[in-house]
Every structure is written in structure tokens, then in C-alpha cells.
Amino acid sequence: MSEHTYDVIVLGAGPVGENVADRAVQGGLSAAIVERELVGGECSYWACMPTKALLRSAAALRAARQLPGAREAVTGELDAAAVLGRRDSFASHWKDDGQVAWLESAGIALHRGQGRIVAEKTVEVTGADGVQVTLRARHAVVVATGTGALVPDLPGLREAAPWTSREAAAAAAVPGRLAIIGGGVVASEMATAYAALGSTVTMLARDGVLPQAEPFAGERVTEALREAGVSVRLGAEAASVHRDETGTVRITTADGGQVEADEVLVAVGRTPNTQDIGLGAVGLKPGAWLTVDDTLRVLGADGTPVGDGWLYAAGDVNHRVLLTHQGKYQARAAGDVIVARAKGEAVDDGRWGRHVATADERAVPQVVFTDPELASVGLTAAAAEAAGIRTRVVDYDLGAVAGSSLHADGYRGHARMVVDEDRKVIVGFTLVGPDTAELLHAATIAVVGEVPLDRLWHAVPSYPTISEVWLRLLETYGR
Ligand SMILES: Cc1cc2nc3c(=O)[nH]c(=O)nc-3n(C[C@H](O)[C@H](O)[C@H](O)COP(=O)(O)OP(=O)(O)OC[C@H]3O[C@@H](n4cnc5c(N)ncnc54)[C@H](O)[C@@H]3O)c2cc1C
Numbered sequence: 111m112s113e114h115t116y117d118v119i120v121l122g123a124g125p126v127g128e129n130v131a132d133r134a135v136q137g138g139l140s141a142a143i144v145e146r147e148l149v150g151g152e153c154s155y156w157a158c159m160p161t162k163a164l165l166r167s168a169a170a171l172r173a174a175r176q177l178p179g180a181r182e183a184v185t186g187e188l189d190a191a192a193v194l195g196r197r198d199s200f201a202s203h204w205k206d207d208g209q210v211a212w213l214e215s216a217g218i219a220l221h222r223g224q225g226r227i228v229a230e231k232t233v234e235v236t237g238a239d240g241v242q243v244t245l246r247a248r249h250a251v252v253v254a255t256g257t258g259a260l261v262p263d264l265p266g267l268r269e270a271a272p273w274t275s276r277e278a279a280a281a282a283a284v285p286g287r288l289a290i291i292g293g294g295v296v297a298s299e300m301a302t303a304y305a306a307l308g309s310t311v312t313m314l315a316r317d318g319v320l321p322q323a324e325p326f327a328g329e330r331v332t333e334a335l336r337e338a339g340v341s342v343r344l345g346a347e348a349a350s351v352h353r354d355e356t357g358t359v360r361i362t363t364a365d366g367g368q369v370e371a372d373e374v375l376v377a378v379g380r381t382p383n384t385q386d387i388g389l390g391a392v393g394l395k396p397g398a399w400l401t402v403d404d405t406l407r408v409l410g411a412d413g414t415p416v417g418d419g420w421l422y423a424a425g426d427v428n429h430r431v432l433l434t435h436q437g438k439y440q441a442r443a444a445g446d447v448i449v450a451r452a453k454g455e456a457v458d459d460g461r462w463g464r465h466v467a468t469a470d471e472r473a474v475p476q477v478v479f480t481d482p483e484l485a486s487v488g489l490t491a492a493a494a495e496a497a498g499i500r501t502r503v504v505d506y507d508l509g510a511v512a513g514s515s516l517h518a519d520g521y522r523g524h525a526r527m528v529v530d531e532d533r534k535v536i537v538g539f540t541l542v543g544p545d546t547a548e549l550l551h552a553a554t555i556a557v558v559g560e561v562p563l564d565r566l567w568h569a570v571p572s573y574p575t576i577s578e579v580w581l582r583l584l585e586t587y588g589r
């Protein structure tokens with residue numbers, strides 16, 4: 111068995127693993143990455159990129175149809191085959207040559223195969239051909255193995271060969287009827303996409319639509335999905351699933367109802383890829399989420415770093431935030447702190463320090479690419495109150511802003527800012543409305559920068575943009 115030694119070994123070449131390795135190399139260390147499927151991970155081939163490609167053309171068509179002049183120029187229907195074709199190219203046709211070339215240019219070694227931790231700072235890689243290689247780390251091993259779709263133990267579900275987010279993202283054809291179990295982010299985005307592509311979509315949203323968001327956002331998205339022809343069944347719970355010999359899937363709901371479909375998508379959350387990575391060798395439970403400290407070191411059952419602190423976990427697998435951008439943010443902190451510790455340099459682990467992922471706690475931005483989009487950062491009003499913050503909630507009708515009415519006829523949307531009354535800073539901001547995604551970063555800066563409200567009066571939004579909602583919210587709050 112061949113052996114190699116590197117300063118840092120990263121398990122998983124998703125967006126997070128790639129970024130940890132890159133930071134380590136940029137800091138002067140050597141790094142290797144282990145990948146069992148495609149370099150680029152879930153995000154590139156089965157998640158962020160292909161799903162957003164599935165959604166984008168329909169959003170552009172809707173935008174054109176809301177404007178006289180443009181509307182008349184758009185006479186046809188959405189070309190589903192062309193959308194799927196564009197999606198294929200955004201998934202790089204499920205080939206990772208481009209990302210492998212990037213790894214090479216970044217000076218990161220690649221070992222293909224399943225990586226398992228077999229001892230302290232030691233990883234064994236088993237290639238598809240069964241050949242094993244041993245990798246030893248001088249300083250750190252980083253687990254960035256991400257997640258897979260959670261398939262619940264519903265009678266008949268597995269036998270019915272359900273779609274997970276992977277099949278929904280990579281489908282070669284649009285099913286006539288699509289049933290979706292779940293009401294979260296994947297369910298809402300895929301209901302939006304497939305309804306636009308021509309499927310008859312039924313959504314069984316047991317816990318509501320986008321229940322983690324501000325309630326007005328979930329309500330508006332529900333309304334829009336229904337306007338788009340989706341049957342949204344709030345509170346409906348799938349009890350059993352059966353696919354018959356003709357291929358038709360029948361879902362029986364807890365209240366005895368039935369839904370028929372050609373495919374059923376299960377979108378009820380994620381499970382960590384930690385089942386077969388050797389966690390038992392370091393006293394951790396296989397299949398569990400990895401708990402980390404603020405510098406992303408994995409903690410054992412006693413709450414202290416595993417070993418002398420050589421094991422790190424970043425991205426989805428640590429369950430802090432399951433978003434690519436936030437995982438990459440953790441990766442920058444983890445890569446840099448590994449370098450600092452390796453060189454004996456000071457660790458900057460205070461709040462908002464270089465080596466911690468402080469924003470994970472209360473300043474996470476997210477865009478849900480439904481139509482209308484939901485863009486949010488920080489805490490909802492309910493979460494802020496639950497955290498003991500004395501809040502004031504300020505709402506504004508996004509459609510009443512001059513820039514919105516210019517943007518699209520009949521523009522509908524809503525904005526909310528949640529103010530910490532003791533500190534007079536914004537702790538949460540939510541926008542729901544067409545094309546709000548690109549407005550979000552201003553709010554992220556305000557939340558992370560803890561910009562005082564009285565200073566925000568001097569941040570003047572351009573006229574006539576949708577961003578003028580900032581001024582309207584401040585006026586509603588009062589000076
Ligand atoms: C349908 C869908 C859409 C999404 N859209 C967005 C979006 O628009 N924006 C956003 O920010 N987030 C989105 N997300 C979330 C995003 O995909 C994840 O947060 C992100 O992929 C996490 O990156 P990661 O590197 O931690 O893990 P992953 O991307 O899952 O990468 C982990 C890698 O590790 C490899 N691996 C696992 N185990 C081993 C092992 N033992 N040995 C070797 N290799 C291993 C895997 O093959 C994989 O390549 C979406 C998720 C889904 C499901």
C-alpha cells in the first residue's frame with residue numbers, strides 16, 4: 111500500500127473542502143483532498159447550480175410578461191428542453207475536468223476514492239478499483255463530506271424509487287405529475303421549477319411552506335405556488351407510498367386522502383455523510399453530525415477537541431448552516447486557523463475574529479429562488495424574541511416603492527426589518543418579492559456591521575430603485 115504525507119488532508123472535494131485546501135496551500139502548507147465522486151461536490155452537480163439553472167429561465171419569462179412591450183415580444187411558452195440543456199451545461203455535464211484542473215492550478219493533490227480515518231491524523235483511501243492508499247497529515251484532517259438526502263422510513267417509500275434532490279436537479283425529462291413530500295427550501299424551489307416546466311405538481315407540506323422563514327414569506331410563496339397551478343396541501347402528511355406496475359405512484363396521506371403522480375420527490379432535510387468515514391476510530395459515532403468549536407475543531411463527547419485538536423469539520427457536515435456560501439466562509443476560517451496553528455502564530459478566535467465563523471450564529475444570509483424570491487438574513491422576529499432580544503418589527507409593502515412599480519407592473523412584495531431596540535441595530539431582514547435576491551447583501555452588511563440605525567439614514571438608496579425600501583423602513587421606524 112502506498113503512503114503519502116501532507117500537512118493537511120481534506121475529506122470531500124465539495125465547495126467547502128476545496129476552499130479549506132486552498133486556504134491551507136495559500137498559507138504555505140501542503141494539502142491533499144480525497145473525493146469519492148465528482149470534484150465540486152453536491153453544489154456543483156446536484157444542488158445549487160443545476161437547480162438555479164432550472165429556475166432562471168422561467169423567472170426571466172415571468173419578468174418579461176409583467177411588462178407591456180416586452181410581454182408582446184414573448185409569444186411562446188417556456189422551452190423545457192432548452193432549460194434542461196442549459197441546466198446540463200451548468201452541471202458541467204456531470205464531468206469534473208474543470209474543477210480537477212483548478213485543483214492542479216491551486217497546488218492541491220487529489221486522491222480519488224472513499225476516505226476513512228483509520229487512526230490519529232491518518233486517512234485510508236479506497237479507490238473504485240479497490241486499491242488502497244494511506245495518507246498521513248502532519249497537522250490536520252478536515253472532514254468536509256457534506257450531506258445526502260434524508261429518506262424517511264415511510265411504508266413503501268424506498269421501494270417506490272423516489273426522487274431525491276439529486277434526481278430533481280438532474281432529471282432528463284419533465285414528469286407529467288410530480289408529488290413532493292416536504293415544504294422546505296428544496297420542495298419550494300423544485301415545485302416552482304417543475305410547475306414552470308409543465309408538471310402538474312402536488313406538494314405535501316406537513317409543516318407548512320418555508321416554516322423557518324418569516325410567516326408572511328411562506329404565505330406569499332404558498333399563494334404564488336398556487337397561482338402557478340401547484341396544489342399546496344398544508345398540513346398534509348404522507349403515510350405510505352406505492353408505485354404500481356404501470357409506474358404510477360400513489361401516496362396515501364395520514365387523513366386517508368390519495369395523491370397520484372408519475373414521480374415523487376422526497377425533500378424533508380439532509381443526513382450527514384459520516385456513516386463510513388471511520389469516526390469509530392476516533393471515538394465518535396458513525397452517522398452523526400459533527401459538533402465543532404468556533405475554530406471548526408471537532409469536539410468529542412466530553413466537549414473538548416478530539417486528540418490534540420487535529421480533526422476539523424466544515425460545511426454541511428457540522429450542521430451549523432447547510433448553505434454553500436456559509437460553508438465556504440467556515441472553510442476560510444478553518445484553513446487559516448490550521449495554518450496559524452501549524453506555524454505557531456496567534457489564533458484570532460475572538461468574536462468576529464479571522465479564525466472563527468461568528469456569522470453562523472446570527473447573520474446568515476439565504477436566498478430561496480422561488481418566484482417570488484425570498485431573501486433573508488439574520489433572525490426572524492420570532493427567533494429574535496426567543497433569543498431574548500427586545501425587538502421592534504418594522505414592515506413595509508415592497509410594491510409601494512417607486513422602483514418596484516417600475517420594475518414590474520403589479521409588483522407584489524413585502525419587507526421586514528427586525529430591530530434590536532436596546533442597541534438600535536438591525537438583527538434580521540427579510541424581503542419577499544420578485545428579483546429581491548440581489549438586494550440582500552446590503553442587509554447582510556447592515557446586520558454583520560451592526561450599523562446603528564441613525565447612521566443608516568446617511569446610506570441613501572438611489573432613486574428609483576427597489577432599494578428605496580430601506581428609506582421607507584427607516585421612515586416607518588421614525589427618526
Ligand atoms: C437541491 C439543493 C439545492 C441547493 N441550493 C443551494 C443554493 O442555491 N445555495 C446555497 O448556498 N446552498 C444550496 N444548497 C446547499 C448546498 O448544496 C450545500 O450547503 C453545499 O453543497 C455543502 O457543501 P459541502 O462542501 O459541505 O458538501 P458537499 O457539496 O455535499 O460535498 C461533499 C463532498 O464530499 C464527498 N465525500 C463524502 N464522503 C466522502 C468520503 N468518505 N470520501 C471521499 N469523499 C467523500 C462527496 O462525494 C462530495 O463531493 C442546496 C442543496 C440542495 C440539496
Ligand SMILES: NC(=O)c1ccc[n+]([C@@H]2O[C@H](COP(=O)([O-])OP(=O)(O)OC[C@H]3O[C@@H](n4cnc5c(N)ncnc54)[C@H](O)[C@@H]3O)[C@@H](O)[C@H]2O)c1
Nearest residue numbers: 262292293294295296297316317377378379432477478479
Ligand atoms: N436556495 C438555497 O439556499 C437552498 C436551496 C435548496 C436547499 N438548500 C439547503 O439545503 C438544505 C436541505 O433542504 P431541504 O428542503 O431538504 O430541508 P429543509 O430543512 O429546508 O426542509 C425540510 C422540510 O421538511 C419538513 N419535514 C421533515 N420531515 C418531514 C416528513 N417526514 N414529512 C413531511 N415533511 C417533513 C420539515 O418541516 C421542513 O420544512 C436546507 O438546509 C437548505 O437551506 C438551500
